[in-house]
Amino acid sequence: MNVKILGSGCAKCNQLERRVKEMIEQNQIQDVVVEKVTDLNKMLDYGIMMTPGLIIDEEVKSAGAIPRDKQLLEWLLGG
Numbered sequence: 001m002n003v004k005i006l007g008s009g010c011a012k013c014n015q016l017e018r019r020v021k022e023m024i025e026q027n028q029i030q031d032v033v034v035e036k037v038t039d040l041n042k043m044l045d046y047g048i049m050m051t052p053g054l055i056i057d058e059e060v061k062s063a064g065a066i067p068r069d070k071q072l073l074e075w076l077l078g079g
Contacts, residue, residue, distance in 0.1 A: 001029075001076070006037045006046065006053030006063075013052040016066050020054070023072050032076070 003020055007013025017036060024032050037043065037055075046055055050064030054075075061067070061075050 001032045001078075002055075002057055003032060003034045003076070004037050004053075004055040005034065006043045006048050006055065007051035008038055008040075010051060012066055016052040016054060019066065019069065019072060020076070023069065023076055027073060027076070029076055 005013060005017040005020065007016070013036075017034070021034060023029070024034070037053075043051070043053060046053060046060055048060070048063045052066065053063045054061045054067065056075050067075075
Protein backbone atom coordinates (compact mmCIF):
# COMPACT_ATOMS: atom_id res chain seq x y z
CA MET A 1 0.00 0.00 0.00
CA ASN A 2 1.26 3.47 -0.83
CA VAL A 3 0.10 6.37 1.36
CA LYS A 4 0.87 9.96 0.43
CA ILE A 5 0.43 12.93 2.74
CA LEU A 6 0.18 16.10 0.68
CA GLY A 7 1.08 19.38 2.33
CA SER A 8 3.61 22.12 2.77
CA GLY A 9 4.62 21.15 6.29
CA CYS A 10 1.88 23.00 8.15
CA ALA A 11 0.73 21.83 11.58
CA LYS A 12 -2.28 19.93 10.18
CA CYS A 13 -0.13 18.23 7.55
CA ASN A 14 2.35 17.09 10.17
CA GLN A 15 -0.49 15.95 12.45
CA LEU A 16 -2.04 13.85 9.67
CA GLU A 17 1.31 12.26 8.88
CA ARG A 18 1.84 11.46 12.57
CA ARG A 19 -1.69 9.99 12.94
CA VAL A 20 -1.32 7.81 9.84
CA LYS A 21 2.01 6.42 11.06
CA GLU A 22 0.57 5.80 14.54
CA MET A 23 -2.44 3.96 13.10
CA ILE A 24 -0.16 1.77 10.96
CA GLU A 25 2.03 0.93 13.95
CA GLN A 26 -0.78 0.40 16.48
CA ASN A 27 -2.67 -1.91 14.15
CA GLN A 28 0.43 -3.66 12.81
CA ILE A 29 -0.50 -2.97 9.20
CA GLN A 30 2.16 -4.47 6.95
CA ASP A 31 3.68 -3.39 3.64
CA VAL A 32 2.78 0.30 3.83
CA VAL A 33 4.98 3.03 2.39
CA VAL A 34 4.22 6.53 3.71
CA GLU A 35 5.44 9.39 1.57
CA LYS A 36 5.31 13.14 2.27
CA VAL A 37 4.57 15.23 -0.85
CA THR A 38 5.37 18.94 -0.59
CA ASP A 39 5.60 19.79 -4.31
CA LEU A 40 2.70 22.12 -5.19
CA ASN A 41 2.51 20.84 -8.78
CA LYS A 42 2.15 17.24 -7.60
CA MET A 43 -0.62 18.32 -5.21
CA LEU A 44 -2.43 20.02 -8.08
CA ASP A 45 -2.07 16.85 -10.17
CA TYR A 46 -4.27 15.13 -7.57
CA GLY A 47 -6.72 18.05 -7.55
CA ILE A 48 -5.79 18.98 -3.99
CA MET A 49 -6.47 22.67 -3.39
CA MET A 50 -6.51 22.54 0.41
CA THR A 51 -4.06 20.68 2.59
CA PRO A 52 -3.56 18.28 4.14
CA GLY A 53 -4.35 15.80 1.44
CA LEU A 54 -4.41 12.03 1.88
CA ILE A 55 -3.85 9.69 -1.06
CA ILE A 56 -3.99 5.92 -0.64
CA ASP A 57 -2.94 3.79 -3.60
CA GLU A 58 -3.34 6.81 -5.90
CA GLU A 59 -6.93 7.48 -4.76
CA VAL A 60 -7.75 10.79 -3.08
CA LYS A 61 -9.29 9.97 0.31
CA SER A 62 -9.44 13.43 1.90
CA ALA A 63 -8.39 17.04 1.42
CA GLY A 64 -8.41 20.05 3.70
CA ALA A 65 -9.11 18.13 6.92
CA ILE A 66 -7.77 15.46 9.22
CA PRO A 67 -10.05 12.41 9.01
CA ARG A 68 -11.23 10.74 12.21
CA ASP A 69 -9.17 7.80 13.43
CA LYS A 70 -11.98 5.33 12.65
CA GLN A 71 -12.08 6.51 9.02
CA LEU A 72 -8.28 6.46 8.70
CA LEU A 73 -8.13 2.91 9.99
CA GLU A 74 -10.86 1.77 7.61
CA TRP A 75 -8.95 3.22 4.65
CA LEU A 76 -5.65 1.76 5.84
CA LEU A 77 -7.23 -1.67 6.16
CA GLY A 78 -8.47 -1.42 2.58
CA GLY A 79 -12.03 -0.30 3.20
